[in-house]
Amino acid sequence: MKALLVSGLIAMSATAVLAEGQTHKVAIHVDQNDPQVMNMALNNVANVTQYYEDQGDTVIVELVAYGPGLNMFVADKSPVADRIEQMSLGMDNLSFAACGNTLNAMQKKAGHDITLMSEVAVVPSGVVQLIALQEDGYAYIRP
Numbered sequence: 001m002k003a004l005l006v007s008g009l010i011a012m013s014a015t016a017v018l019a020e021g022q023t024h025k026v027a028i029h030v031d032q033n034d035p036q037v038m039n040m041a042l043n044n045v046a047n048v049t050q051y052y053e054d055q056g057d058t059v060i061v062e063l064v065a066y067g068p069g070l071n072m073f074v075a076d077k078s079p080v081a082d083r084i085e086q087m088s089l090g091m092d093n094l095s096f097a098a099c100g101n102t103l104n105a106m107q108k109k110a111g112h113d114i115t116l117m118s119e120v121a122v123v124p125s126g127v128v129q130l131i132a133l134q135e136d137g138y139a140y141i142r143p
Contacts, residue, residue, distance in 0.1 A: 021057040024048075027133040028061060029142045031126075033068035035079040040143040041072075042083050045094055059093055062133060066099030066126025070106065073098045075115040088119040099126030 026048055030041045045061050052059040065072045072078055073096060087094060098120045107114050116122065123129040134140055 021055065024052055024057060024059040025133070025136070025138040026059060026061045027130055027138040027140050028063045029126075029130055029140065030063065030065040030069035030072055031067040031142075033071045037143055038069070038072045038078075038080045039083070042080060042087060044141055044143055045087065045091070049091060049093060061091075061093055062095045062097055062129075062138070064097045064099070064123075064126050064129050064133070066102045070098055070102045070126075073116045073120045075117050078117065081117060084117060084119055096120040097123045097126065097129050099129070100124045102126065 028041050028044055030038060032038075041063060045063060048061065049059055072080060073084075075081070078084065084096065088096070096117075096119055098116055100122045101124070103114060103116070103122060130140065
């Protein structure tokens, strides 16, 4: 009787875990100052989020930009600013990371501070951030 009860509890626990779904982690990389690439990256975010939600799963997405791709996050310059703002308001699974090395180089070249969009967090290095995310189990996507 005790074994049957334990077996039943184990089966119920396994079913509960399956019902909760999986959590997936995705790092998306943008390093080109190309509106098509930026929009494709944002489309990837929307599509992967919708896919996993339809499966009953969740997904955590971090979009990392460096080099020329950092223009994606520059306030008053980004060709995808409206999409980033809308997506950040509607998707709590999404974060944006800007390369601090690239930002510093852009500011030095411009001779003044460059303001990034408020939705964006600055990390010391975009490349190092991508490495850290992959080491943490994030899948890597480059549109």
